[in-house]
Amino acid sequence: xxxxxxxxxxxxxxxxxxxxxxxxxxxxxxxxxxxxxxxxxxxxxxxxxxxxxxxxxxxxxxxxxxxxxxxxxxxxxxxxxxxxxxxxxxxxxxxxxxxxxxxxxxxxxxxxxxxxxxxxxxx
Numbered sequence: 001x002x003x004x005x006x007x008x009x010x011x012x013x014x015x016x017x018x019x020x021x022x023x024x025x026x027x028x029x030x031x032x033x034x035x036x037x038x039x040x041x042x043x044x045x046x047x048x049x050x051x052x053x054x055x056x057x058x059x060x061x062x063x064x065x066x067x068x069x070x071x072x073x074x075x076x077x078x079x080x081x082x083x084x085x086x087x088x089x090x091x092x093x094x095x096x097x098x099x100x101x102x103x104x105x106x107x108x109x110x111x112x113x114x115x116x117x118x119x120x121x122x123x
Contacts, residue, residue: 029065036062036099039054043101044123047078051089054080059120073100077117079107081116094100 003011037058044056060075061067081089081104090103106117 026065029068032070033062033068035042036072036074039097039099040076041123042074043074046106047076047081047089048092050092051081051085053078053089055106057120058122058123059117060102062122063119071082071100073102075104075116075118076123077104077113077121079105079110081105082088105112 002008012050040058042060044053047056049055055078056078057077058074059074061069062074076093078089080082086103086105090095090101093103094101104113104117106114
């Protein structure tokens, strides 16, 4: 069963509009990515100096501007952070900016998350 002509035309128009706005969207995501990198570096520094983390890795969608969206969070894998400090550290690094940060204990991450962490960038 074919779609009604009006529905087909509506779909075509939406696809064309999305394609025409793609470059603008990617430019905006690029700017947001730069801001996020700065926040990620700041968070890594806090995790190391204030909470004793040994290693912090940025991983996930933030590494590729084409996989990001406006509500992408910063995925940070942390090693060596005392377990008792995890929630306090997570709350501290989310203050002062509008980025959500997902703090993951690398040692306890599921295998598929550990594979993603291995593709990340140490901060």
